[in-house]
Amino acid sequence: MTYRFPSLNGLKAFEAAARHLSFKAAAAELGVTAGAVSQQVKRLEMSLGISLFRRLPQGLLLTPEGAVYLPEVSRAFDVLTDATEAVAPALNGRKLSLGIDPVVAERLPKGWPRHSKELDPYIRETRSTNDVELIWSNELDALLLAAKTRHGALSERAICLSGSAAPVYFVTRPGLAECRQSRAIREALDA
């Protein structure tokens, strides 16, 4: 009564789909099927009485309303996530666990990213490994590899390190490549 807003599940689905402009990618990030995301967003739109997306055969476009809603919803989620982490540090779930190929580690500042204040909010732990299987088994969220790898449906982004000709590869589970943590890590490496 005091607060009126639709189901958080619907908002989660909307927010992820809006970021990716794709129900499929949002589904991968949320760990559900694309059908579930589609139904959730549709339910949300019906409860609000507006359209949030224009559907294309191969993806989505935000409506003006959707474009207005997205940053606010993201902001509220940030507040909740920060508050939740503050009271329940054990959760710490928003930070990525990152595997670093030893070959890559040699080309990075010693001990990176241990002393990086800017990456501390985004990286929970690092491990020295290049085993892609750890991503599939959910033991790692992301990997920094020295070479392209046969990675199935994993996302891969090439990063050019300064002072080096050969790129390194940032590999994540589907849907994680464009989240804030991943972007922050890539930006830090671009510098």
Place this chain on the structure above:
Amino acid sequence: MTYRFPSLNGLKAFEAAARHLSFKAAAAELGVTAGAVSQQVKRLEMSLGISLFRRLPQGLLLTPEGAVYLPEVSRAFDVLTDATEAVAPALNGRKLSLGIDPVVAERLPKGWPRHSKELDPYIRETRSTNDVELIWSNELDALLLAAKTRHGALSERAICLSGSAAPVYFVTRPGLAECRQSRAIREALDA
């Protein structure tokens, strides 16, 4: 994955219970049973791995963690509610519908609260009526009455109008008496 926080339902239950320091009052506000609130909060605490309340035989006390969490959760809900209202004005549900006894209206500034900028965020509509039944039938959220009335389980707060000896009575559905809208209305009348 990008965002980690517990179910909104649990957070809703926590936030209302923390404001009221009572599962029973929170249940009335949320329109569910006290058992449901109790279960939701317990599930939330288990998922976070912390206690948010100390239970007393006749109510609740916030733990330090609970006290830290509450304002942040309220803030996130405000953001979501404001954003939802902005994109879906038809919802407008956060504003109260207020009935005003004609006898009371005579003692208020002419047309109150029509031109009140400060109350605009809190009052959706007003009707000239003193029929308490409209609250029970969910047609009104609150009433301003000239006299105490037999109101069963409704909440009633006396308000002293300036320049007047006899108080008026602000009556709401159980659980709504201390919400922000109600408080704002009462404060405006106290002036």
Place this chain on the structure above:
DNA sequence: GCGCGAGGCTTAGAAAATCTCAGTCTACCG
């Protein structure tokens, strides 16, 4: 001291919400 009422706790089952699966549709590309 006893009885009553208030309010939190718990359980079992009902009801509602959410998910999966499988198939349909449209658009794009080779």
Place this chain on the structure above:
DNA sequence: CGGTAGACTGAGATTTTCTAAGCCTCGCGC
């Protein structure tokens, strides 16, 4: 033209949330 990608939809499975009823402790009044 055929294949692929991705959004849409419906039925049923699964999970979450709710209700009702009873239990417990505490405080108050007689």
